Amino acid sequence: MLYVAMLHIVDEEKNQKFRPAHLEYINELYKQGKVVMAGPFTDKKGGMAIYKADSYEEAYKMAAADPVIVEGARTLEVREWSPLDFPLD
Template identity: 70%
Template sequence: MLYVAFLPIINQELNAKVRPAHLEYLNDLYKQDKVFMAGPFTDKEGGLVIYKASSLEEARKLAEADPVVAEGARTLELREWSPLELPLT
């Protein structure tokens, strides 16, 4: 299953400090096939990560271990996602 993590920044200074660890963490998970996609919003107010996980609990553990969440630079909203298979016809 896919799980979408919305990560709004709540502390810009702390976010800048832990961002390198955040990027390394996501890169490592991508190599393990646990991250499908990730990236910042163009307004620079946060970003989004799409996790591949077998359960919401696994996805939550992955998302909460992200340094920007664990250190309190960003909040986390995690939702299960069921993408459409396009084209429909």
């Protein structure tokens, strides 16, 4: 199943400080096949990551361990996602 983690910046100073660790963390999960894709919003107010997990709890645990969440630089919202299959009939 896929889960979207919305990561809104609440402390810009902490975000800048912990962003390298955040990128390293996301990249490692990508290499493990646990992150499908991730990236910043164009308004520079946060970003999102799409996790592949067996349960909401597993996805939330991975997202909550992100350094920018642990250090209070960003808030976290995780939601299960069901992408559409195209073309739609």
